[in-house]
Amino acid sequence: MTPTLPRMQTTSRHLTPLLPVRSVRSIEAYKSAGGGQALAKALATPPEFIIAEVKRAGLRGRGGAGVPTGLKWASVAHDPCPTKYLVCNAAEGEPGTFKDRFLMRKNPYQLLEGIAIAAYAINARKAFIGIKKSFYVEIAAIQRALSEMVTAGFLAGIPIELTLGPEDYLFGEEKALLEVIEGGEAMPREAALPPYVLGLFVRDPSQLNPTVVNNVETLSNIPRIIREGAEMFRSCGTRSSPGTMVFTVSGDVRRPGLYELSLGTPLEELINEHAGGIKAGRRLKAIFSGLSNAVILPDSLDTPLDFDALQSIGSGIGSGGFIVYDDSASMVQVAQLFSKFLSTESCGQCTACKLGTTQATDHLLKLTGGTGNELDVEYALEGSAMAPQGNRCYLPVQHSLLVPSIVRTFASEFQRAFNRGCSSERRMFLPKMIDFDEATHTFRYAEG
Numbered sequence: 001m002t003p004t005l006p007r008m009q010t011t012s013r014h015l016t017p018l019l020p021v022r023s024v025r026s027i028e029a030y031k032s033a034g035g036g037q038a039l040a041k042a043l044a045t046p047p048e049f050i051i052a053e054v055k056r057a058g059l060r061g062r063g064g065a066g067v068p069t070g071l072k073w074a075s076v077a078h079d080p081c082p083t084k085y086l087v088c089n090a091a092e093g094e095p096g097t098f099k100d101r102f103l104m105r106k107n108p109y110q111l112l113e114g115i116a117i118a119a120y121a122i123n124a125r126k127a128f129i130g131i132k133k134s135f136y137v138e139i140a141a142i143q144r145a146l147s148e149m150v151t152a153g154f155l156a157g158i159p160i161e162l163t164l165g166p167e168d169y170l171f172g173e174e175k176a177l178l179e180v181i182e183g184g185e186a187m188p189r190e191a192a193l194p195p196y197v198l199g200l201f202v203r204d205p206s207q208l209n210p211t212v213v214n215n216v217e218t219l220s221n222i223p224r225i226i227r228e229g230a231e232m233f234r235s236c237g238t239r240s241s242p243g244t245m246v247f248t249v250s251g252d253v254r255r256p257g258l259y260e261l262s263l264g265t266p267l268e269e270l271i272n273e274h275a276g277g278i279k280a281g282r283r284l285k286a287i288f289s290g291l292s293n294a295v296i297l298p299d300s301l302d303t304p305l306d307f308d309a310l311q312s313i314g315s316g317i318g319s320g321g322f323i324v325y326d327d328s329a330s331m332v333q334v335a336q337l338f339s340k341f342l343s344t345e346s347c348g349q350c351t352a353c354k355l356g357t358t359q360a361t362d363h364l365l366k367l368t369g370g371t372g373n374e375l376d377v378e379y380a381l382e383g384s385a386m387a388p389q390g391n392r393c394y395l396p397v398q399h400s401l402l403v404p405s406i407v408r409t410f411a412s413e414f415q416r417a418f419n420r421g422c423s424s425e426r427r428m429f430l431p432k433m434i435d436f437d438e439a440t441h442t443f444r445y446a447e448g
Helices: 027-032 037-043 047-057 069-077 099-106 108-122 136-151 174-181 216-220 222-228 267-274 307-312 331-345 351-369 374-386 395-409 411-416
Strands: 085-090 126-132 160-165 211-215 244-251 257-262 284-289 321-326 433-437 442-445
Touching: 027 108, 027 136, 037 108, 037 222, 047 069, 047 108, 047 222, 069 108, 069 211, 085 108, 085 174, 085 216, 099 108, 099 136, 099 216, 099 244, 099 433, 108 126, 108 136, 108 160, 108 211, 108 216, 108 222, 126 136, 126 174, 136 160, 160 174, 174 211, 211 216, 216 222, 244 267, 257 267, 267 284, 267 321, 284 331, 284 395, 331 351, 331 374, 331 395, 331 411, 351 374, 351 395, 374 395, 395 411
Parallel strands: 085 126, 085 211, 126 160, 244 321
Antiparallel strands: 244 257, 284 321, 433 442
16 A cells, blocks of 8 residues: 555645745745745655655656656665665756756755755765855855754754855766766766666765755755645646746747746747747747757647657757747857857767767858858768767767757758858857846846
8 A cells, every 4th residue: 555644734725836926035934934844744754655745746857857756766765775865956057947046046945855855755864965166146045044954953964965066067967966976077977877876975886875866946846745745736737747847938038037837838828928928020930948859849839838748749848948039040050059068068978979069060160150061061960960879978869859950940041051151140149047137037148
């Protein structure tokens, strides 16, 4: 019989949102909104009941792959190795995405409570938060909340430590994240050695210290699932993708920003209603869910925002970051920018990845510069196709999905660039976010 958590009465008929209207800036404010109830409930319950409740809720990882969180926890919890760890991936670096950073700014307490519950559920010796050292605002928020919660005995003695890491994109790759926590560089391990197989601080080959890695949004969901119950969590979303998700929308929309919506909401509602739609006088041309999936076209706006529906149209939900372009955007430039980012961030451990992504970038650069032709298109596609050969991480797969989709979908635009470059006078840039002004709905981007 599946273990069931005792139900906790709630005065709300709706699932509590992850994003509060006002930022939570003290432990007192967090407690007054029900903070701490979930951890207290969890600590009074056998760990297997907690895992069963998360399974029942159907929570899927919000980092991109959508792996069922409860199954990931169970695989580590049931491992006979006595030493286990929990890692929160707070190293968000995907262009077009800012939701994890925003969640840490708005309510760091719910993240820390979620980490404590997860660590208890899998019997982790210690929990780590891997975060880029450049995330000053988020680090300060987490440190302040952690200090308050420890002083108040709020975390039941569960040790949580911050690890400040490099700016590298691959710091956010879960195997590379473990390497940084151990004091190394952001270099992914072999693909056959995921964290739930080879975890942190392994000294004895017979004890592999399996480790759960979840991102900020995933762990921030845990307190409300335990406090309000799996059924309440499933009251919004879809059968295969329950709950809400925080979406980042940037680019050529009137109201860029971060929006928490039920999964299953049509993409059109996110773009046209919440983000205000395309700017006056322009038409929607393309949408990208980060740099991990194929391009989404205007005729797919009715697609529900859930993991399976977006896969069914040949794309994906990624980490919920949507970059929107209108008809003034050069897709030749966009392809070159995206390719260059992935090529630059490739760690070089897998030769095919580095060579393939670099080849694609170089030939796309010729097209944007006005010296390229049809052969450069073929070489770009060839480089992208050869990149994911024996790869340790997902980066070359991203390239092989993303860049060819742009080249093939906008083939006529690439043809017009042969030997003359882009006709658009608009200078495109990589939407790598470093800040967000909530009052003005304005993102600030990294230069270059």
